[in-house]
Structures are given as C-alpha cells and as structure tokens.
Amino acid sequence: MKKPKQRKSIGPTRSPETRRAVIEAAREILTSEGYGGFTLDAVAKRAGASKPTIYKWWQGKPGLLIEIYDQESEALLTTPDLGSLADELVWLIRNLWRFWRITACGAALRSLIAEAQHDAAALALVKDRLLPQRRSYPLSVFERAKARGELDADFDPTDATDLLTAFSWYHLMTDTLDREKDIEPAVAMIAGGLRTG
Numbered sequence: 001m002k003k004p005k006q007r008k009s010i011g012p013t014r015s016p017e018t019r020r021a022v023i024e025a026a027r028e029i030l031t032s033e034g035y036g037g038f039t040l041d042a043v044a045k046r047a048g049a050s051k052p053t054i055y056k057w058w059q060g061k062p063g064l065l066i067e068i069y070d071q072e073s074e075a076l077l078t079t080p081d082l083g084s085l086a087d088e089l090v091w092l093i094r095n096l097w098r099f100w101r102i103t104a105c106g107a108a109l110r111s112l113i114a115e116a117q118h119d120a121a122a123l124a125l126v127k128d129r130l131l132p133q134r135r136s137y138p139l140s141v142f143e144r145a146k147a148r149g150e151l152d153a154d155f156d157p158t159d160a161t162d163l164l165t166a167f168s169w170y171h172l173m174t175d176t177l178d179r180e181k182d183i184e185p186a187v188a189m190i191a192g193g194l195r196t197g
Helices: 016-037 040-047 051-058 061-077 085-102 104-116 120-148 158-173 180-192
Strands: none
Touching: 016 040, 016 051, 016 061, 016 104, 040 051, 040 061, 051 061, 061 085, 061 104, 061 120, 085 104, 085 120, 085 158, 085 180, 104 120, 104 158, 120 158, 158 180
C-alpha cells in the first residue's frame, strides 16, 4: 500500500484536504473492517493525518462515524413530495431500513448505540447530534403535510416522530429490518390518528 502523503498543518483551521482524506479513509476502513476495525489509529495512518487532529475535529470515533453516517444517508432520506403524508412516511422508513440493512454505516449504527450505553461522550453525541438530524427527516414530512392541509396547522409532530423513531429503532436493534411489510400498517395507524377533522 502506498504511504499517504503528509499534509502541512494550517493551525486550528480545518484543512479541507486533510478533512477529505480523513473522511475517505474512515469510509474505506468502515466498509472493509466494520465498526470493530474502525479505529482512530487506523484512520490516521491511512489518511496521513495525526490522531490528535482527528480527535480534535470529531471528538473521537463516534463523532467521525456520525459525520460519515450523515453524509451517506442524506440523499437517501430526503423525502420527495409524494402528495400524501402516509406515502411519504412509508417511503422514508423503507429507505431508512434499506440503508441500515445494506451499508456499513447501518451496521455500525447498532454498535454505536451499544457503545453509547456505557460511554457518556458517545451517548451525548447520539442524543445531541445524531438524533436531531435523524428527526429532521420525518419532521419535514409532517410540515409538508400541514402545508397541504392533511394536518392541522398547529399540529405538533414531536410525539408522532418519537413513535416512528421507536418503531424503526426496534427493528434495527432486533435485526428485523427485512420485515418491510410491517411499515405500512404502522404508518397507517400513526398517520390515521393525526388527520385533521
């Protein structure tokens, strides 16, 4: 393997070149080695970056993984306007489950959640960074449904989003993401109880 080129430091500012190299190295290691082989030492070596720099920019392995997860999932989870709350929620959840099922990021998420149960820093990243971004996708679907008049204008989607998140995370944590037939009935039950009178 060709030795990575060392990059000059530009001080406290993130070097775009180094950042790209770290993200690419992290993606490659996650894909080939899985979460167990995804270490800051391995990423630093492959990227030609220093471990302290990676730690400073991402606060460790969980932060770097979350950034990769966000980048890889965004295009798949940005829901198109399908004209129906239920159709859009089904589309979103089905794409999410497929992303979790077939990508290295999806497999790593279970490990990150497990790590967060005994690592306060990882838990803080999951709670304060990962979950708010994940929740933004169903929240945008609910906002569009409100604009179409499917939901009352003052409808608060917090509880419905919590239910959908719990439903999906249950299937993630029990490794039953192949049960896509469960999605439509769950969405029908949740969305059906929300419609404006």
